[in-house]
Amino acid sequence: MLKNLAIGLSVIIVVTAGAGWWFYEHLNGNIHSVSLDGKGGTEKADAFGRTPINILVMGSDGRTSEADCKLGGGCSKTGVQTGSNADVEMVLHISADRSNATVMSIPRDTMTKVPACQDSESNQSTSGYYGQINSALQYGPACQVATVHQLTGIPIDHFVKLDFSGVVKMSDAIGGVSVCVSDDVYDTYSHLKLSKGSHTLKGDAALEFVRSRHGFGDGSDLGRTTTQHIFLSSMIRKFKSAGTLTDPTAVYGLADAATKALTVDDGLGTVKKLISLASDVNKVPTKRMTFTTMQTAADPGNKDRVVVGPGAKTLFATIAHDQSLTTGSGKKSAAASATAKPTAPAVPASRIAVTVENGTAVTGRASDIAATLTDQGFSSATTTANAPSPSATTTLTYGTGEKDEAQTVAKTLGLASSHLKQGTGAALTLVIGSDWPSGTSFPGGSSSPAPADTQAAVGGAHASTADQSKTCAKVSPYKTVTIDGVSMTPSQAYAAARGTPDSDA
Known part of the structure; x- marks a missing residue:
């Protein structure tokens, strides 16, 4: 009696498992x-x-x-x-x-x-x-x-x-x-x-x-x-x-x-x-x-x-x-998300335009970084160019009174303050050096994009x-x-x- 019951249960398990496998394979076969x-x-x-x-x-x-x-x-x-x-x-x-x-x-x-x-x-x-x-x-x-x-x-x-x-x-x-x-x-x-x-x-x-x-x-x-x-x-x-x-x-x-x-x-x-x-x-x-x-x-x-x-x-x-x-x-959500830093950038990204210059031998580096900036809300007036000469170091040069704008850019890209310098011009110029050959966040940096304004988003x-x-x-x-x-x-x-x-x- 117990032997017959065991055989019966075995048959049921095999049939059920077979049906489950067929069902799984049938559904997989449907997918394109x-x-x-x-x-x-x-x-x-x-x-x-x-x-x-x-x-x-x-x-x-x-x-x-x-x-x-x-x-x-x-x-x-x-x-x-x-x-x-x-x-x-x-x-x-x-x-x-x-x-x-x-x-x-x-x-x-x-x-x-x-x-x-x-x-x-x-x-x-x-x-x-x-x-x-x-x-x-x-x-x-x-x-x-x-x-x-x-x-x-x-x-x-x-x-x-x-x-x-x-x-x-x-x-x-x-x-x-x-x-x-x-x-x-x-x-x-x-x-x-x-x-x-x-x-x-x-x-x-x-x-x-x-x-x-x-x-x-x-x-x-x-x-x-x-x-x-x-x-x-x-x-x-x-x-x-x-x-x-x-x-x-x-x-x-x-x-x-x-x-x-x-x-x-x-x-x-x-x-x-x-x-x-x-x-x-x-x-x-x-x-x-x-x-x-x-x-x-x-x-x-x-x-x-x-x-x-x-x-x-x-x-x-x-x-x-x-x-x-x-x-x-x-x-x-409120204007800043729960994950936002307690302090917002002093200058809104939408008001900041950057000239991004490629100082590397890698084609398209300036375009990649410029696209990252505009995707994160920086001005559509952001432009690209080739640097006048190859550069070993990435630098962000800013004009008089533009330090806050430069810090906003640096925070977004993960650039340390050592990469920032004041120049004589009236615009922000980011030269991508050979120390940044790929990626959109500076290697080893602490890029943490400023949170978007969620009220503006909706x-x-x-x-x-x-x-x-x-x-x-x-x-x-x-x-x-x-x-x-x-x-x-x-x-x-x-x-x-x-x-x-x-x-x-």
């Missing part, structure tokens, strides 16, 4: 991963050896399958297409101590420099150009990561890419996402049609909501980012709810949908690594997850495009320097936290949609289209 080739930079560990995580989350507009053609439209003449744009771009930052997170949206209409890239899968390449930021994805995910890294100065460790059908699969797998709209809305472009109030969106309705540009805010991509934050906040709250994570069927469905829906970098290319990432996100309380949108200004050359606006570099710096935008209670950034469950997406009051050639507001369109079923009907 791509190498970043180091194009996103590298995070620095904190004093305790802990490292932040920065992930570029991309929503692709590609119609690269029949399913995406059906969901996104636009394939009636072209058929299934090749290539795609990153119409959704969010930098997800998880702090080194996993106590807080920031999600920063970058509007797809932002104009910037795209670096030289080659897609490892399609071999499509570019020598670099000035254009719309979302277009970099045409040269592969690594190119999109490199473009965002170049724009923001934020090291990007990983990426996650989702297409139209992926949004549908994910929303279905968790049983829908709860959202609220401030008024009746009908976006005749994305086809989102909802009555005023709360709704649970699945499948196509979820995709219509996150794609809607004309239904909310000012009817542009800027309004859409805020709506997407509402959607993601709700999804995160549901992920973290006990009902989702303790239901084996729900967990399997979510894991299966996620691994089928996502393209990731090699660093996230296994189920084990994705589970570890999910665990890191789960450690952060919703009240300490801040959603923001990069501040923008109108592009002088094109009214339909935007450029990086005032405050954006400060927002970039808070992320790059692992500063939280919330306190432990979930409220917005100014105009439409900041919110993931615990704000009662926030409704504000329907656009402008005539952003049309029916039969007649312009009207999304609410007027809802009333005029009574015969069209609601998205969640």
Whole structure:
């Protein structure tokens, strides 16, 4: 009897283990991963050896399958297409101590420099150009990561890419996402049609909501980012709810949908690594997850495009320097973070321009250091040049009355006071010597960048936290949609289209 019981238990263990192995291999087989080739930079560990995580989350507009053609439209003449744009771009930052997170949206209409890239899968390449930021994805995910890294100065460790059908699969797998709209809305472009109030969106309705540009805010991509934050906040709250994570069927469905829906970098290319990432996100309380949108200004050359606006570099710096935008209670941080030094620099970095000269035999040293300074909020008037002659020692020369400015630069770069000297000119000149052949912090120095002003970082950034469950997406009051050639507001369109079923009907 005992022998038979032992045999039976052995069979059950073997079968269960086999099923678990099959399940693990099945999920791993779903994942499509791509190498970043180091194009996103590298995070620095904190004093305790802990490292932040920065992930570029991309929503692709590609119609690269029949399913995406059906969901996104636009394939009636072209058929299934090749290539795609990153119409959704969010930098997800998880702090080194996993106590807080920031999600920063970058509007797809932002104009910037795209670096030289080659897609490892399609071999499509570019020598670099000035254009719309979302277009970099045409040269592969690594190119999109490199473009965002170049724009923001934020090291990007990983990426996650989702297409139209992926949004549908994910929303279905968790049983829908709860959202609220401030008024009746009908976006005749994305086809989102909802009555005023709360709704649970699945499948196509979820995709219509996150794609809607004309239904909310000012009817542009800027309004859409805020709506997407509402959607993601709700999804995160549901992920973290006990009902989702303790239901084996729900967990399997979510894991299966996620691994089928996502393209990731090699660093996230296994189920084990994705589970570890999910665990890191789960450690952060919703009240300490801040959603923001990069501040923008109108592009002088094109009214339909935007450029990086005032405050954006400060927002970039808070992320790059692992500063939280919330306190432990979930409220917005004070002007200086909890990790800030008790004394702030006497002269704001934004008012300091530096001439950086390369006195080494290493090409690009001046550009590297100048980019570090501007990324950390120094004046865009900072320039580069070759030093008149090679220099063995790095020196920072300042004019009369400019010692405070020089000390601010030195503190940022980790230069000791012995590298500073007063000159006769009226500008700050930093000569990079052969004692500093690489890196952006002086070797052996104590570089501790001045903390960014977190109040300025969220100014105009439409900041919110993931615990704000009662926030409704504000329907656009402008005539952003049309029916039969007649312009009207999304609410007027809802009333005029009574015969069209609601998205969640």
